[in-house]
Amino acid sequence: MNLSAEPIAPMSGHQVLVFVTLIGLLLGSALLLGLLARRLGLPSVIGELCAGVLIGPSIVGTLVPDVAGWLQTGQERQLHLVDAVGYLGVLLLVGITGIGIDVGLLRRRAGATAWVSATALVLPLAAGVALGLVLPDDLVAQGADRVPFAAFVGVAMCVSAVPVIAKTLLDMRLLHRDVGQLIMGSATASDLVGWLLLSVVSAMATVGVRAANVLLPVAFIAGLVLICMTVARPSVGYVLRLAGRTRDHGAMTATVVLLLFAFAALTQALHLEAVLGAMLGGMVIGSSKYLDREKLAPLRTFVTAVLAPLFFATAGLRMDLTALARPTVLAAAGLVLVVAVVTKFAGAYLGARTARMGRWESMALGAGLNARGAIEVIIAIVGLQLGVLTTEMYTIIILVAIITSLTAPPMLRLAARNIEVTAEEKARDRWLNGPTADDNADDDDGPTLRAA
Numbered sequence: 001m002n003l004s005a006e007p008i009a010p011m012s013g014h015q016v017l018v019f020v021t022l023i024g025l026l027l028g029s030a031l032l033l034g035l036l037a038r039r040l041g042l043p044s045v046i047g048e049l050c051a052g053v054l055i056g057p058s059i060v061g062t063l064v065p066d067v068a069g070w071l072q073t074g075q076e077r078q079l080h081l082v083d084a085v086g087y088l089g090v091l092l093l094v095g096i097t098g099i100g101i102d103v104g105l106l107r108r109r110a111g112a113t114a115w116v117s118a119t120a121l122v123l124p125l126a127a128g129v130a131l132g133l134v135l136p137d138d139l140v141a142q143g144a145d146r147v148p149f150a151a152f153v154g155v156a157m158c159v160s161a162v163p164v165i166a167k168t169l170l171d172m173r174l175l176h177r178d179v180g181q182l183i184m185g186s187a188t189a190s191d192l193v194g195w196l197l198l199s200v201v202s203a204m205a206t207v208g209v210r211a212a213n214v215l216l217p218v219a220f221i222a223g224l225v226l227i228c229m230t231v232a233r234p235s236v237g238y239v240l241r242l243a244g245r246t247r248d249h250g251a252m253t254a255t256v257v258l259l260l261f262a263f264a265a266l267t268q269a270l271h272l273e274a275v276l277g278a279m280l281g282g283m284v285i286g287s288s289k290y291l292d293r294e295k296l297a298p299l300r301t302f303v304t305a306v307l308a309p310l311f312f313a314t315a316g317l318r319m320d321l322t323a324l325a326r327p328t329v330l331a332a333a334g335l336v337l338v339v340a341v342v343t344k345f346a347g348a349y350l351g352a353r354t355a356r357m358g359r360w361e362s363m364a365l366g367a368g369l370n371a372r373g374a375i376e377v378i379i380a381i382v383g384l385q386l387g388v389l390t391t392e393m394y395t396i397i398i399l400v401a402i403i404t405s406l407t408a409p410p411m412l413r414l415a416a417r418n419i420e421v422t423a424e425e426k427a428r429d430r431w432l433n434g435p436t437a438d439d440n441a442d443d444d445d446g447p448t449l450r451a452a
Helices: 011-041 044-055 065-069 076-099 103-108 110-131 146-158 162-171 178-206 209-244 249-269 274-286 291-313 319-324 327-354 360-368 373-385 392-417 423-433
Strands: none
Touching: 011 044, 011 065, 011 076, 011 291, 011 392, 044 162, 044 291, 044 392, 076 162, 076 249, 076 274, 076 291, 103 110, 103 178, 110 146, 110 178, 110 327, 110 360, 146 178, 146 327, 146 373, 146 392, 162 178, 162 274, 162 291, 162 360, 162 392, 178 209, 178 274, 178 360, 178 373, 209 249, 209 274, 249 291, 319 327, 319 392, 327 360, 327 392, 360 392, 373 392
């Protein structure tokens, strides 16, 4: 290590100006479009996802290129700065959602969760691979093999997006409902398999499929779940008990954030994904009797109102809708979208019905798991970086991610209104949203967040 090296120069004044301006535009657009979405009866996450599309190359970059050039939305360094802020938001959002998960309910409904997760993965995965084998050649990156390309399309279509689903359920005040808990449990299980499949198809695109590339991620996931069930729970409980002894409310908040980042770092080190670690960490934290949820209310407000909208807004900055002007690309986008929505809904619905769940519960699961969002964005980015996907195919996948996040809430709201509210759900509503929460869980137009 060269200790005599010159220190890294800080950001220049112009870089700081561009950074804070871009953050302000993203947050302001996300806020306004989120409010508009709420007025239209949609979750605010829909407007937040569209904010980045507005400021990115699709709208601002096309209509006022000089402004886009000054904001440097096409430069890697500038995007990484914004990504870093948004990524903090998604880790904390997923972690807070994990804290609200009723682990006991998921244990009691383990069979239903397993059936829904499996069928909601297998059907769209098979359809996506088949579709990837017949899509036009100009959507496959030059020099890339057709089989890895088809595998990437299949994986992108089979995953769900825990961050988007979490924000949608919070916006609609459905997280306390049994069906909301099952949606989150199934989405988390699907993501476990999704990251495993991503590691496999990435290996296919680089070094080919080897036993170690498949078995190692499986071993990591199994070990991670075992650690969460044994060592992590008492350790986390001990740390939370120490934090609870102080009179400073900030100590509990800082401790929870530190624990979430520790879990996220662990899964990222295992090449699984930090978001998965934050979710599992939140579930471990939420199961501890030493957690004082009342002290986390300011953190929840800041994350859901500021950091999370920034993350969703950044997802659209890399999307270029002008690629859809080509008829072949537009036709391919429509085909991929239809297959993605139908197979995901059908897979989750059939799995729920196989587990002897009611018709409306099955429809709610099919609608909720259809939101792909940020996770599909990550898969698309990996495929682009590995030289498997073209920019046009990347845009198609991002478009599917955004539109599926748009179409999920109306069906989810309709299904939830036809599912009877139980006493346990009302108690969980008060536990999640505070004593002022309306016991009528059907009022999904109520406040997104109340003091926990």
